[in-house]
Amino acid sequence: MAATETTTETTSEVxxxxxLRQGALIAAGSAVxxxxxxxxxxxxxxxxxxxxxxxRMPLTYAVNAWHALSxxxxxxxxxxxxxxxxxxxxxxxxxxxxKTDTGAVVAGLGxxxxxxxxxxxxxxxxxxxxxxxxxxxxYIGLLCAVxxxxxxxxxxxxxxxxxxxxxxxxxxxxxxxxxxxxxx
Numbered sequence: 561m562a563a564t565e566t567t568t569e570t571t572s573e574v575x576x577x578x579x580l581r582q583g584a585l586i587a588a589g590s591a592v593x594x595x596x597x598x599x600x601x602x603x604x605x606x607x608x609x610x611x612x613x614x615x616r617m618p619l620t621y622a623v624n625a626w627h628a629l630s631x632x633x634x635x636x637x638x639x640x641x642x643x644x645x646x647x648x649x650x651x652x653x654x655x656x657x658x659k660t661d662t663g664a665v666v667a668g669l670g671x672x673x674x675x676x677x678x679x680x681x682x683x684x685x686x687x688x689x690x691x692x693x694x695x696x697x698x699y700i701g702l703l704c705a706v707x708x709x710x711x712x713x714x715x716x717x718x719x720x721x722x723x724x725x726x727x728x729x730x731x732x733x734x735x736x737x738x739x740x741x742x743x744x
Contacts, residue, residue, distance in 0.1 A: 581650065581714075581715050581718045581719070582714060583663060583711050583713070584647050584650055584666070584715045585647065585711070586707065586710065586711030586715075587666050587711025588643050588644050588647040589707070590670075590707030590711055591639065591643035591704070592640075592644065593704045594639075594705060594707075594708065597625070597701045598624065598633070598637075598640075599625075599626055600697075601624060602623065602696075603629075603681075603694065603697045603698040603701065604622065604623055604628045604693070604694060604695060604698065605692040605695060606623055606628075625698075625701055628686050630686075632673075632676045635669075636677075639708060642665060642669050643669075643670070643711070643712070646665075646715070649662065659719075662715070663712050663713070663715030663717075664712070665712075666708065666711065667713045667715070667716055669708070669712070670705060670706075670708030671712075673705045674702065674706045674708070677698075677705050681698045681699065681701070681702050
């Protein structure tokens with residue numbers, strides 16, 4: 561009998577402590593990848609002497625996002641911090657069971673960052689006089705920003721479903737209570 565009580569207590573504790581949401585983990589993983597790509601990979605090839613044709617080899621070098629994108633880098637950094645902070649917040653809330661809905665913020669910042677990067681990577685290059693081309697890092701960074709936006713959107717859907725299950729008059733709550741009454 562003691563084994564049955566222990567199993568019941570363990571099962572109810574598992575149901576009380578919320579798990580980390582899949583959308584938040586997708587957004588945080590994409591944010592970590594964006595942070596790495598932002599500093600470690602080349603985003604743009606830059607010509608040292610703009611407008612001048614050199615007789616010898618041109619002086620070109622590559623720059624990362626931090627050095628090439630003066631305003632967007634702050635938006636990218638804010639998006640990274642918010643996406644990772646969302647997972648840390650939800651992880652710290654596992655002990656007391658409270659929930660904070662952060663999916664809309666993560667999705668909004670991810671979408672804004674992705675839109676800004678679409679403009680800077682695909683449409684209007686920064687410093688058009690000196691930037692020669694985009695490197696692989698720019699495209700990977702753009703994909704990471706899209707991943708943050710999609711992870712935030714998935715997190716919003718999961719939060720909406722959780723609220724629907726928790727609402728006392730909802731269909732989901734009635735289904736859960738009907739299943740529990742049938743087992744007793």
